[in-house]
Amino acid sequence: MKTLNQNLTRREFLRGIGRYSLLGLLGWLGLTLGRGLRRGKGTEYVWQIDPEKCTQCGRCATACVLSPSAVKCVHAYVVCGYCNLCGGYHQPNTKTPDTAAENQLCPTAALRRRFIEEPYYQYDVDEALCIGCAKCVKGCGSFGNGSLFLQVRHDRCANCNECAIAAQCPGEAFARVRRSRPYRLRGGVA
Amino acid sequence: METDRDKTTQVVRSAALAGAGVSGVFCLVVSVLLLVNILQLKLNDPLNAPSLVALRAQYAGQPSDESLKVQIRALDLMARRAFFASQQQLRLGGFLLLGGAGVGISLLILAGLLATAHPDPRHLPPLEAIWARRAGLRRGLKLAAGALLALALAAWIGADRDLGRYQVMTPASARAKWVPAIPVPSPAERLKNWPNFRGPDGNGVSPARNIPTRWNGKTGEGIKWKLTLPRAGFSSPIVWGKRIFLTAGDGAAREIYGVDADRGTLLWTAVVTNVPGAPGELPEVAESTGLAASTPATDGERVYAVFGTGELFCTDWEGRPVWSRFLGKPENHYGHSSSLLVVDGLLIVQFDGTSRARVLALDSRTGRTVWERERPAVSWASPICVDTGRRKELILCDSVGVESYNPANGVTWWRQDCLGGEAAPSAAYAGGLVFVASDFARASGLRLTGTGGVEVAWQWEEALPDTASLLATSQLVFMATRDRAVVCLKAKDGVRLWQQEFASQCYASPILAENRVYALDRDGVMHIFEAAEEYKPVATCPLGENAGATPAFAEGRIYIRGLRNLYGIGE
Amino acid sequence: MGLFLYLFCLSGLVQGAEPPSRFPKPEFETGYVQPLTQCPAPRAAYLEWVDVGVLAGALALTAWLAIRKRSRRGILAMTVFSILYFGFFRRGCICPVGSIQNVAASLSSTSFLLPWTVVLLFLLPLVFALFFGRVFCAAVCPLGAIQDVMIRRPVRLPRVVSGALGLIPYLALGLAILYAVTGAGFVVCRHDPFVGFFRLGGTVTMLVSGAVFLLLGIFVARPYCRFLCPYSVLLNWAARFAARPVTITPDECVNCRLCEASCPFDCILPTTPDRPPETRPVARRRLGWAVALVPAAVMLGAVAGFAMHTVFAAGHPVVRLAGRIALEERLQMREYTLESEAFRGTGQPLAQLDAEARAILARFRIGSTVMGGVLGLVVGGQLVGLALWSRRKTYEIDNGNCLSCGRCFEYCPVGRPGGKGAGQDHGN
Incomplete structure (x- = not known):
């Protein structure tokens, strides 16, 4: 019985050493990893798309873990030219710039237009319909001012540890950005 | 009492288990339906249904077809409905699954709580088997380790250690092929037109027939129409179908014109503006070059033009801007003058300056660089792209030599340093020989060898061209020289066959059509003679206006750009 | 060098967040006020x-x-x-x-x-x-x-x-x-x-x-x-x-x-039973073999890890892209994948991509070798553990x-x- 107890205490002692050395290791790890805070940098991040790197490949519509995707087309009104014939709204080679289905580029009719004054039209994105396919982004980028572009919408995004779209983005346009500046808009709007 | 309670417990537990089973089956059914739905959505995406895409393509060709419009509208509506309905189903299915799973799991937990049966130690292996268990664990470990080693061995044998050689395509991305949005025009279609400087290949040969040989710009004889251009420029006209395109420019503005080839009316003017990154300040250029010396190019769908400012501009068929790029300020003491060429959906831009000389191939849809190569020296020549029967060769001259590239990726096929001075004449190709020349250096005939390189067949140093490009048939080579002559050499060995002097020098490059050579001199006089071993004049036709641009040829027509006017000649 | 510098400048221009402005900002006469682009905030940090x-x-x-x-x-x-x-x-x-x-x-x-x-x-x-x-x-x-x-x-x-x-x-x-x-x-x-x-x-x-x-x-x-x-x-x-x-x-x-x-x-x-079913010498020999096996297992694991590194590296997007581009260049393919087309669009020199991929491959070589060695150590250690006999009187x-x-x-x-x-x- 005595030897058994001695055995136990010895084992306990060794376990204690192991335990507290591991604890020390974890503590060191925590301090090393927490260096961001020590340097006074906010390191909480969210995912966002850099519109300048986006190649409009269309994977945002299909790769997101959410359905429909948390990536939506965003419209920077300050950049928009308010054109009647809109490269983002109309099919290329459209002869009559109207709202007829055969002339619309958006597959879900999420892009809406409204007459303002001759010859200007305002374009709005209906995010409930938008699937983030970037067709309009491509059109606006090649024919217009580039006021339409894709952004991760943070009211929908699940902020996965690894964004499933980022893993498939051919242009490496996805990046973790500071939570304090969660969007990358064109035209300098915050 | 006790047994009653036990019985009730039993009944409740069985009911809970049955309920859990039912909800399990329910979940299974819902998930199978969901999976089918997801797969269906993946396999035939209604928003990109082939029928809808085909209809849209058909409509693009026949925009006035009302029944097509109606069809597209109906199909489009259906596609959207189908898409949003399946989205709705997915969401509903998700919630049903969640609900079913919740109920099932709760019932399972309830059944677990009500369980009266104990775990039965009698099914356990006997205590003595502990040694056998350890042996099993050991075996398992060794098995796993062995399997991993075998896997590593297989990888070592199977994997190619060269970075580029193992198949790294993912199936999904392999399907996404580079398809030009608009089909690349077929060679036959290009041959029917005059899509860039010096015709279909940039080689100075026109396949057109019934080319006029008699006109007089002073009397109006043979002139179908005459159009006064708003601005001047030394670039040459190009023709596609019923459209002529030309560029003009000065310090005030750079413009692209679309002209009706039958009536000679100016259809549109595209003003080059808003080129991203263009500084607005103009480079210094020689009077004789100007800012619009480079000939534009077209692929039948869009028009591409580059200017002495370094601005590269693409418009659609109606002159609306498609994309534009600033290439950088040209470092060029006369002014940038190399013309554009479209090869299989790639826009070739020779941008040779005294520094940062390079050649770019851009995606013609977007203007993005597909490949780019540095170049050794400045030049004013233009690219030609010929099919040697074995491969396509993109041949560029510079002030040191001539280099041939693979147009698809910019890899050099061969290079020969046989030029000098200031290279402005572009190369010519015929019958397996490449002909190049530059003033104050020499002309060379280079024979393509069986190994894919070239060898010098002959060289000639007497009378040399300084502006006009070379022209070649399989037998003869023609050069319009600086000293106002046209020289004809034997293609095979470079022996001079004849030499004819004119009153004025040719800036325009000579063009071969119907086995006749058309050489336009600076006075606007077209010298037409046969492509033969001796000088046989056919006609001499004055324009009544000075000219420097190379004329464009079409079926039964010649389009000549004078200093101020564009002439349509022929019926 | 000049070319690189130039490319750098060009990309700088593109990065300048100023999109191509083909159409001027309209001047409205009806007093229309441009709406602001709405951006919902992410989940609060707290x-x-x-x-x-x-x-x-x-x-x-x-x-x-x-x-x-x-x-x-x-x-x-x-x-x-x-x-x-x-x-x-x-x-x-x-x-x-x-x-x-x-x-x-x-x-x-x-x-x-x-x-x-x-x-x-x-x-x-x-x-x-x-x-x-x-x-x-x-x-x-x-x-x-x-x-x-x-x-x-x-x-x-x-x-x-x-x-x-x-x-x-x-x-x-x-x-x-x-x-x-x-x-x-x-x-x-x-x-x-x-x-x-x-x-x-x-x-x-x-x-x-x-x-x-x-x-x-x-x-x-x-x-x-x-x-x-x-x-x-x-x-x-x-x-x-x-x-x-x-x-x-x-x-x-x-x-x-x-x-x-x-x-x-x-x-x-x-x-456990009171005494092991093996004699002491047999158990000792087993333990001896297990201990002797540990360094061999580590070595073998490291070699296996090294052999696997290209396979693992193929999972890295840059290595995959470099491999794809190399394939396209060699076969002069014009069928680009979305990735290779995007890369070619950036105008980045191929040599740079290649160097990057090779650097990553080198990291994989080290990492994969170390991983294999550690895995070998785990196997060896577990075998040693299984060769040790300790008696238990209770569960x-x-x-x-x-x-x-x-x-x-x-x-x-x-x-x-x-x-x-x-x-x-x-x-x-």
Whole structure:
């Protein structure tokens, strides 16, 4: 019985050493990893798309873990030219710039237009319909001012540890950005 | 009492288990339906249904077809409905699954709580088997380790250690092929037109027939129409179908014109503006070059033009801007003058300056660089792209030599340093020989060898061209020289066959059509003679206006750009 | 050099956030006011701290329930809570399992800084394991919780199988770290089988593999936790040193074997016969062989790891892209993939990509070799462990593997009232 107890205490002692050395290791790890805070940098991040790197490949519509995707087309009104014939709204080679289905580029009719004054039209994105396919982004980028572009919408995004779209983005346009500046808009709007 | 309670417990537990089973089956059914739905959505995406895409393509060709419009509208509506309905189903299915799973799991937990049966130690292996268990664990470990080693061995044998050689395509991305949005025009279609400087290949040969040989710009004889251009420029006209395109420019503005080839009316003017990154300040250029010396190019769908400012501009068929790029300020003491060429959906831009000389191939849809190569020296020549029967060769001259590239990726096929001075004449190709020349250096005939390189067949140093490009048939080579002559050499060995002097020098490059050579001199006089071993004049036709641009040829027509006017000649 | 400089300037222009302005800003005459672009804010930062707080609270509560209260029902309630909160409400992304990769990436890169919330997410379960065993696995981890409620008819796997499969978590941990360190991505998150359920959507493979694991889990208790989870390796080693892990019985063991039969994870170490069935020399020789095997196993593992490095590297997007571009160049293909077309669009020189890919390949060469060596060490060490003989007079918990689920003490007839076996006895 005595030897058994001695055995136990010895084992306990060794376990204690192991335990507290591991604890020390974890503590060191925590301090090393927490260096961001020590340097006074906010390191909480969210995912966002850099519109300048986006190649409009269309994977945002299909790769997101959410359905429909948390990536939506965003419209920077300050950049928009308010054109009647809109490269983002109309099919290329459209002869009559109207709202007829055969002339619309958006597959879900999420892009809406409204007459303002001759010859200007305002374009709005209906995010409930938008699937983030970037067709309009491509059109606006090649024919217009580039006021339409894709952004991760943070009211929908699940902020996965690894964004499933980022893993498939051919242009490496996805990046973790500071939570304090969660969007990358064109035209300098915050 | 006790047994009653036990019985009730039993009944409740069985009911809970049955309920859990039912909800399990329910979940299974819902998930199978969901999976089918997801797969269906993946396999035939209604928003990109082939029928809808085909209809849209058909409509693009026949925009006035009302029944097509109606069809597209109906199909489009259906596609959207189908898409949003399946989205709705997915969401509903998700919630049903969640609900079913919740109920099932709760019932399972309830059944677990009500369980009266104990775990039965009698099914356990006997205590003595502990040694056998350890042996099993050991075996398992060794098995796993062995399997991993075998896997590593297989990888070592199977994997190619060269970075580029193992198949790294993912199936999904392999399907996404580079398809030009608009089909690349077929060679036959290009041959029917005059899509860039010096015709279909940039080689100075026109396949057109019934080319006029008699006109007089002073009397109006043979002139179908005459159009006064708003601005001047030394670039040459190009023709596609019923459209002529030309560029003009000065310090005030750079413009692209679309002209009706039958009536000679100016259809549109595209003003080059808003080129991203263009500084607005103009480079210094020689009077004789100007800012619009480079000939534009077209692929039948869009028009591409580059200017002495370094601005590269693409418009659609109606002159609306498609994309534009600033290439950088040209470092060029006369002014940038190399013309554009479209090869299989790639826009070739020779941008040779005294520094940062390079050649770019851009995606013609977007203007993005597909490949780019540095170049050794400045030049004013233009690219030609010929099919040697074995491969396509993109041949560029510079002030040191001539280099041939693979147009698809910019890899050099061969290079020969046989030029000098200031290279402005572009190369010519015929019958397996490449002909190049530059003033104050020499002309060379280079024979393509069986190994894919070239060898010098002959060289000639007497009378040399300084502006006009070379022209070649399989037998003869023609050069319009600086000293106002046209020289004809034997293609095979470079022996001079004849030499004819004119009153004025040719800036325009000579063009071969119907086995006749058309050489336009600076006075606007077209010298037409046969492509033969001796000088046989056919006609001499004055324009009544000075000219420097190379004329464009079409079926039964010649389009000549004078200093101020564009002439349509022929019926 | 000039070309590079120029490209740099060009990209600088593109980066200048000024899109091509082909059409001038309109001058409205009707007093129209341009609307502002609306951007919904992300989830508030303090809510992340709430999550960490909930995690710490759940860990503490589970530890209390498992060790002080010894209440299987309490643990079950926590399980349900975790499925609901960490699973469905927080969509599976309060996940210490995945945080391994963030930690590895942060340790290897100076620019990848972690927020404190993620550091704590990674550390808290390990610290708890050092004191109370794997209480995180018991009822806090949503991935474990959703499998735990599926356990119905657990079978005892043959030791050959469990011994072999037990090596996979080490491999998973190695790969997770390897890919995170080389910047290839977070493979654990990418192949998480259950997160699709929590989000009510995901890729088909994700959902199918999740369903397979759940259905398999009816018979093989918690298959993901035992035979795949990379975090389980760390928790296992921390729990081996636990100060106060769960115990089967509060009192003297009566060797009834109920606990052993009740444990679906095969984590109860039974009592041993008085003497080993082998003679001492045989046992010694076995031990000697096992010890001698360790360096050989390490070497063999390192060689195998080296051999595998190109295969692993093919999972890195840059290496894949470089391979693809090289293929296109060699065959002069014009069929570009989306990736190669995007790369060509940037105008970056091919040589730079090639150099980048080769640098990554070099990191894989080292990382993969080290990983193979460590895996060899694990195999050798386990063989040594299996060659050691220790006598047990009572039923003990295998602390490293025990998930603290509480099933064993629920059935333990000894001691306190409220244990199910005891309760039945009282009833009669």
